[in-house]
Amino acid sequence: MKILVTAKRVEDPESKIKVKPDGSGIVQEGLKYKINPFDEIGVEEGLRLVAKHQGEVVVVSIGGKEVQEQLRHALAMGAHRAVWVNHTGPLDQLAIAGLLQKVVEKEKPDLVILGKQSIDDDQNQVGQYLAEFLGWGQATFASKVESLESEQEKNKVPALVVGADGKTVRVIREVDNGLATLECQLPAIVTTDLRLNQPRYASLPGIMKAKSKPIEELTPAKLGVDVTPAIQVLKMSAPPARKAGIKVADVPALVEKLHNEAKVV
């Protein structure tokens, strides 16, 4: 089966994000970049499915030439080839889903796996937009029942299971107050939640091999997509700081404050 996986370039989740004094964006200096963690989980899941069912994992990223780093990362993990949509400047989710729709129509994958959201703009939209644009089924927030580090991990049923006839995928999703299971006809869209799997590290041979794997270059113009944003970020600001709290000496002092000052107990 052919699986298309996204690989967005985002700020390292461990970095400290600061807003520029004029509110026009975030301070770029000193930031490190990574593949969006949810997308990395998508790459891992794609590789596991292909290991079981044969086929290939094609990874796609949109951005300037720097996004090739993230594509190479996915290729080093084991993805077979990459598609790079070369574009600089702001993009909204309508445009991103529009570009991905064209890539999907060109590649004709059986399954598209995306991170449920990217950790920069936290919109959680592209997978769902893409599913609607394509008229495909969607299973968002694919997750596992057990903890990633638990004993059960090795033996349990994976969250994504392709049907014996290769025509459906069964997905366990994390929703409010429980787990929902859906069965989507293929081709379908799946978005990943945090606990779907633990992505592998790229091996040294993997990193060497990735250097010679092909990256195809496309552009919004070539794909015929108008990417004028319909979402404008007018201003960014730091969240309001909480007023400095105090340290209390002991539990009776704490209870006194909670009862008489905060009035919450």
Added chain:
Amino acid sequence: MPIVLIVAEQQPDGNLRKATLNAIGAGKQLAEKAGAELHIALVGKDPAKVADELKGYGAKAVHVGAAPELEHYLAETYAPALAALAQELKADYVGMASTAQGKDLMPRLAARLRAAMATDVMGFNGSGADITFNRPMWAGNVFAEVKLTTPVKVFSLRATEFPAAQGGQGAAEVKAFTPKVEASKTKFVDFKEVKSARPELTEARVVVSGGRGTKGDFKEIEALADDLGAAVGASRAVCDAGWVPNDLQVGQTGKVVAPQLYIAAGISGAIQHLAGMKSSKTIVAINKDPEAPIFQVADYGIVADLFKVLPELRSELAKLK
């Protein structure tokens, strides 16, 4: 007059999801700023009971679409049904609480309406036709003011940022409509509820959370939570270690909570955890490490071992009663 359409949510047990009331509260704020009418939409197999409950919240109308095909929630069937209604009403704004269903459904609905969408909206600015949305980015480290330039504007709402709408405000007209039903390429298989006697994390007045400092022993956390009628939460580290189920996770990647009182025991306060609880009214931190970042957001901190503090806290609180 412009129209704000708020989508109500029915839980699998048929009851109204409480976050819907916060979404209606938000819808009222937006309607006031935009000079718009507030409408509520609800679709499902058997939405009548909940529709009746929704009458008293000051909306102009409650639109109810019942169809047997809508028995189990699926984005693929709910999006066309609601999009057709939004188009018929000529709704200018369509919003819903950022629940799991809201997050799954609203982007698909927006795509169908060719609308841009803002996720996890925390507030509205401007007036008349010139409305902008406040929303968090980078795990809540940045607040952004965004403008949507498509004719229809779709959004999901961070429920904890809006007061729940109050009932008893007249009786809205309940209008039945025949929902547009489309075939779905996805089949609902099952839903396994994680049952708990404690209140839902996102709805609780008090949350007691444990982190790595518990070393997986949640007995004291649970005992305090039960004394206070509180929900139990946890940090991501604790969930990933398999010590507690993942649906207890508070944080950017888990649940976002804003209770009256949040007690963090043995939680260091990673950025992503803080993003999930910073809006709590009063925060108490209990940690052995005086340098733990959690103390920077806590109103009251105690530098001590949680296994000493929690039992003592329980007996001191008992004295208040």
